Amino acid sequence: MLSTTLNMPGCEARGWVVVDSMVDGLALGGTRMTPTVTERELAHLARAMTQKLALVGLPIGGAKAGIAPVPGAAVERRTVMRGFGRAAAPLLHGGVYLGCDQGTTYADRQLAFEAAGYDVARRAGTTRLTVGWAELWDHMADITGFGVAVAVLGALRASGARTPQRIAIQGFGTVGRAVAGHLAAHGHRVVAVADVRGTVEDQRGLPVAELTALTSGDGTIDRTRLPAEVRVHGPGQAWLHVDADVLVLAASAFAVDEDAVPAVRARMVVEGGNMSCTAPARRLLRESGHTVLPDVVVNVGGAAATGCVLAGLAPSDLPLPQLSEWLRGWVADRIARNCELVQELSTSGSADPVAHLLASHGAPAGPPGPGAPVER
Ligand SMILES: NC(=O)c1ccc[n+]([C@@H]2O[C@H](COP(=O)([O-])OP(=O)(O)OC[C@H]3O[C@@H](n4cnc5c(N)ncnc54)[C@H](O)[C@@H]3O)[C@@H](O)[C@H]2O)c1
Numbered sequence: 001m002l003s004t005t006l007n008m009p010g011c012e013a014r015g016w017v018v019v020d021s022m023v024d025g026l027a028l029g030g031t032r033m034t035p036t037v038t039e040r041e042l043a044h045l046a047r048a049m050t051q052k053l054a055l056v057g058l059p060i061g062g063a064k065a066g067i068a069p070v071p072g073a074a075v076e077r078r079t080v081m082r083g084f085g086r087a088a089a090p091l092l093h094g095g096v097y098l099g100c101d102q103g104t105t106y107a108d109r110q111l112a113f114e115a116a117g118y119d120v121a122r123r124a125g126t127t128r129l130t131v132g133w134a135e136l137w138d139h140m141a142d143i144t145g146f147g148v149a150v151a152v153l154g155a156l157r158a159s160g161a162r163t164p165q166r167i168a169i170q171g172f173g174t175v176g177r178a179v180a181g182h183l184a185a186h187g188h189r190v191v192a193v194a195d196v197r198g199t200v201e202d203q204r205g206l207p208v209a210e211l212t213a214l215t216s217g218d219g220t221i222d223r224t225r226l227p228a229e230v231r232v233h234g235p236g237q238a239w240l241h242v243d244a245d246v247l248v249l250a251a252s253a254f255a256v257d258e259d260a261v262p263a264v265r266a267r268m269v270v271e272g273g274n275m276s277c278t279a280p281a282r283r284l285l286r287e288s289g290h291t292v293l294p295d296v297v298v299n300v301g302g303a304a305a306t307g308c309v310l311a312g313l314a315p316s317d318l319p320l321p322q323l324s325e326w327l328r329g330w331v332a333d334r335i336a337r338n339c340e341l342v343q344e345l346s347t348s349g350s351a352d353p354v355a356h357l358l359a360s361h362g363a364p365a366g367p368p369g370p371g372a373p374v375e376r
Pocket of ligand 1: 093170172175198217220272
């Protein structure tokens, strides 16, 4: 593992890039910008990237970058992104692709790349697309949620469910909204969604499109314009107690810990976010008969689609709609297959099906080891 602190003069921010693994000279991960991000958090996320990319069979290692602005700093966002780009330039040019993650946008990424003199579309080995990268990822903004929905639909089919299922979703951001939209489009009933301010619930089914239109870019639902029949719960964990068949976790890490497990009503728990359950909670859920769809298997859509283009596996001659369909098909096939394998391993008595699956792909299981960065 390579973990490096960036020198970003004039940015009033700390920055790091962690490379968990390189494969064929390439690593991939996003850049997270939060006031609390740490090098250690990045090491865990970079390890998860290694695992996700290995599980979909891409010859790319895992990385993650982080920017922690000093609280109250008056430096403009674009100055920070340019400073980050200049500092990370040797890594970008050396094969470490750093896309968007929590707290950064496509426009931020573009500023960083320009400051680094880096153009991913011209990188040797990358698919030469006939569409622009910005246009493609704008069209594919729902890809991670799409992949999560594919996993849920497959698991429901495998469980024999034939009727519309009740879905509760914690987190109504990029991932949560896309999961809600895709599952509703398949006839399932989204009965509750939660954002940072609380949970909104309607057991008859929430109007997903209407709710999405009432939601800001950061995933906050406007309570003043909700339909009258919707029940509004305050902050807290109402989403955990809602009557539902499937609980999709798409907010922050460790949303479900051991203490929360007895309260989980849904028989299927889906880690749409990274590390949504603690490891003991995941084990307890399985032991108590819940189906758990794990993060490194299901929330890989964005990483997998980006990796497919970076590794030159995507076709170069397709117009946008067909390219998007091709990438969605590629992602859906891998996620569906890995979910089936996890289920088969579970059924045959594996206590840790994901570790087995990772081992069969030659990928490291579990968190980064003692060499990982410590908090400073
Ligand atoms: N966006 C992606 O492509 C992608 C890919 C892989 C993994 N992830 C992970 O998925 C998770 C969600 O990502 P996103 O891009 O949708 O984030 P986002 O920032 O767009 O949305 C987060 C949502 O969670 C809500 N939230 C925050 N704290 C909450 C709490 N305590 N209770 C209930 N809701 C809460 C927010 O209000 C918001 O609705 C994150 O863990 C992210 O790292 C995202």
